Amino acid sequence: MSSNRTLMVLPGDGVGPEVVNETLRVVEWLAKNKSITFNVKEGLVGGASYDKYGTPLTDETLADTIEADAVLFGAVGGPKYDGVDFDKRPENGLLRLRKEMDLFANLRPAMVFPALVDASSLKPDIISGLDILILRELTGGIYFAEPRGIEEVSSKVKKGYDTNLYTTPEIERIGRVAFDLAKARNGKVTSVEKANVMMSGVLWREVMTNLHIKEGNGIDMHHMYADNCAMQLVRDPKQFDVIVTDNLFGDILSDCAAMLTGSLGMLPSASLGSVDKNTGKRFAMYEPVHGSAPDIAGKGLANPLAELLSLSMMLRYSFEMKDEADLIDKAVSLALEAGPRTPDIMAHGREKVGTKGMMDIILRKLEELTN
Structure with a gap:
């Protein structure tokens, strides 16, 4: 054919x-x-x-x-x-x-099939029925931004550095995808960053807040620091629906969520x-x-x-x-x-x-x- x-x-x-x-x-x-x-x-x-x-x-x-x-x-x-x-x-x-x-836009669902409840390292009552979606921004942030490199400071010392950079349009477009996905699910978005210590996180929170005011009608949105989100994923993962975050944190959190399901192979x-x-x-x-x-x-x-x-x-x-x-x-x-x-x-x-x-x-x- x-x-x-x-x-x-x-x-x-x-x-x-x-x-x-x-x-x-x-x-x-x-x-x-x-x-x-x-x-x-x-x-x-x-x-x-x-x-x-x-x-x-x-x-x-x-x-x-x-x-x-x-x-x-x-x-x-x-x-x-x-x-x-x-x-x-x-x-x-x-x-x-x-x-x-x-x-x-990188979509990483973490869903626990009923037959695999016992395969997770967490207690069955914590992960039974789990169905969440991590939305990771994939083309910006620390994996792509400049400057980056390794330089010699002295004959015995080097420094390695990377830049975590985001612009308003980059954050807005991933935020819109998060809202669209949430509308087709349970209507809840958790926006994740480190606004307490990172300027890129401060901008991320500001842009997501403004976008929610303008375009998030009917969406329940909350902000959460990335380290707290990692803890909450293993404490009470079913509190989440759609998690939207940057490239680096999305990489880490999605692997964490993977083990909730029992295996990266799933x-x-x-x-x-x-x-x-x-x-x-x-x-x-x-x-x-x-x-x-x-x-x-x-x-x-x-x-x-x-x-x-x-x-x-x-x-x-x-x-x-x-x-x-x-x-x-x-x-x-x-x-x-x-x-x-x-x-x-x-x-x-x-x-x-x-x-x-x-x-x-x-x-x-x-x-x-x-x-």
Whole structure:
């Protein structure tokens, strides 16, 4: 079947190719059973690209990615590249994609599936039914702002420095996304910064306050310091609905929230840009939160569910295929109830399966749900 939807696949490094390849089995299932097809292109990124081309992202791959309707991403990095020049490190391929596509809004849901309540390190009554969303500003802040560098102060002393910089428009646009998401959820936004010690945090709070007054009709918004938010996530996570924060704090808090669900292997993410007013197209990339996991790469042990749930987010946000996204989410829930688990979410008395084994169960559940 032909399709006018182009999907760019960037498996990357470590367990990235393993979880991406298994997720593509569901893409094939959708084509066969739902007549939903994609023109699938594949490229190299991160260490895989560096090994072949000497750069973590070629201009050609970037151009193909920009032309695509959505991007399914694996993971980048690994100890093999620890000695590589900073600008050639695998992670810079990912950062360049985010910057060139202006993927400023990073959506990281933290939802606890009923079957995984016991997999969390927190008590079941604290995390049972948890469904929160962390919205991370992704193209500004300390990861991109200048000046930054390492300089010699003396023959024995160096200094390393970074700049955490935000402008009013950058904060306003991520704030608007937070309000839009909250309107479709429970209507509550927690804006997180460090206004008590950081001037960028002072501006963040000021801009979010003014935006709420002008555009936050019906939204219940609160401010919270980032360190308190980290504590509250493990004390009473269900107090939150949408958390919106900057690049650095979003990176840290979303990993903290990941462990509420039982495993990083369960967390998907979506990175979205603005909608082009002329074409209606929105740049978007979907990836698991877990990273390349080099310690288990190549062993067939990685949990593919975060990648699969990233595909579900792609169907939901890039292609408005809510029914198909819900179908995948339901299949994941049923698969977890069925028993077999990958090592990261193992529980007493459960059968251990690998990456392929878990996806085999998913495909069986998809068949059951549609027959």
